[in-house]
Amino acid sequence: MAEEKPYKCVNCGESSAALYKTYGPSVLKLTKCDKCNGIVDKYIEYDPVIVMIDLVLVSKEAQRHVLYNTEFKAYWKLFIILIMIETYGLWRSDSLFNILVHTACGIETNNTTLNLTQLPSPLRWEAPVWWQRQCSGWQPEERDERDLFIWEKHFYVQFISTFAGVAAFILTVHFAMKMLQPFISQNETRFSSLLKAFSLANVSILLTLPMLVWGSDPEAETRAFHYGLVFVYSFAVHLNTFIVLYECPMAITALVLTASNSMKFLATYHTTPLIRELLH
Ligand SMILES: [Zn+2]
Incomplete structure (x- = not known):
């Protein structure tokens, strides 16, 4: 069975299994994309205000973040x-x-x-x-x-x-x-x-x-x-x-x-x- 990849890289749109890995209670490493080698979703560390500003500036990265890597149930x-x-x-x-x-x-x-x-x-x-x-x-x-x-x-x-x-x-x-x-x-x-x-x-x-x-x-x-x-x-x-x-x-x-x-x-x-x- 193929590995489930619910997330997407905000830079290139490639599917990803995780956004970050935790090593102990205070160490967290952001996942890198297999395809473009960039960080899959830099926005998870950003303030929501920054995400909002990037959305207003019509950024594809911010849109991928909201559409694929957040719950956005409302x-x-x-x-x-x-x-x-x-x-x-x-x-x-x-x-x-x-x-x-x-x-x-x-x-x-x-x-x-x-x-x-x-x-x-x-x-x-x-x-x-x-x-x-x-x-x-x-x-x-x-x-x-x-x-x-x-x-x-x-x-x-x-x-x-x-x-x-x-x-x-x-x-x-x-x-x-x-x-x-x-x-x-x-x-x-x-x-x-x-x-x-x-x-x-x-x-x-x-x-x-x-x-x-x-x-x-x-x-x-x-x-x-x-x-x-x-x-x-x-x-x-x-x-x-x-x-x-x-x-x-x-x-x-x-x-x-x-x-x-x-x-x-x-x-x-x-x-x-x-x-x-x-x-x-
Ligand atoms: Zn990528």
């Missing part, structure tokens, strides 16, 4: 919390997704409770005809500020839409990579590993928070620019994480990510009008 909590934050942006009509929908559907501010941003004029485009039926589902409904029940109902609707988008994203990655797997690597990747990797990469969504919390009234350009920048960063983090997870070339991973982002957009875009129709 990833599903992270998964839910991040969807809630994304929902909050959608519910306030304040996210890159909303900016794109407002632009495509020509939706403009018609009340004071919502700040409806469109892309700056050189970037404007119109929705293709087959999309326009859904546009009405994204028109802001008259919201009575005192009726908390309505506000809550909106939040649930947007939560389901966001969840549908995230599910479309993850399933697209999963099935695209499953089809490509024979060509890129011999290792089978488990669905739970994908959920872990997604939750880790999706932390980049937190960067939308400063605008959601403090950006009550910046120019439309600033808003669109900020969310655009967060999207680019988030794309880079996901790209890096999935390259680590699937050991897949960058160009193919980028293509898969572009496809899954499009599926996410479409799923969210179609779900909200659908639920609204069902509720009426």
Whole structure:
């Protein structure tokens, strides 16, 4: 029977049986990698803050450390919390997704409770005809500020839409990579590993928070620019994480990510009008 190797070298991704060996109560020796001869996981001696900083700096080593060499059991909590934050942006009509929908559907501010941003004029485009039926589902409904029940109902609707988008994203990655797997690597990747990797990469969504919390009234350009920048960063983090997870070339991973982002957009875009129709 082959020796069980549950860990991975953070430098090259080679499997390893152990991260360290103990020689007596106070002597501990870090394992070296058979393949690259580096230390399998230097991060086990590091402060978590350093690991966090390296994650923010999109380090593959730090991502391998979290995904393969730590327990990271609470990833599903992270998964839910991040969807809630994304929902909050959608519910306030304040996210890159909303900016794109407002632009495509020509939706403009018609009340004071919502700040409806469109892309700056050189970037404007119109929705293709087959999309326009859904546009009405994204028109802001008259919201009575005192009726908390309505506000809550909106939040649930947007939560389901966001969840549908995230599910479309993850399933697209999963099935695209499953089809490509024979060509890129011999290792089978488990669905739970994908959920872990997604939750880790999706932390980049937190960067939308400063605008959601403090950006009550910046120019439309600033808003669109900020969310655009967060999207680019988030794309880079996901790209890096999935390259680590699937050991897949960058160009193919980028293509898969572009496809899954499009599926996410479409799923969210179609779900909200659908639920609204069902509720009426
Ligand atoms: Zn190695």
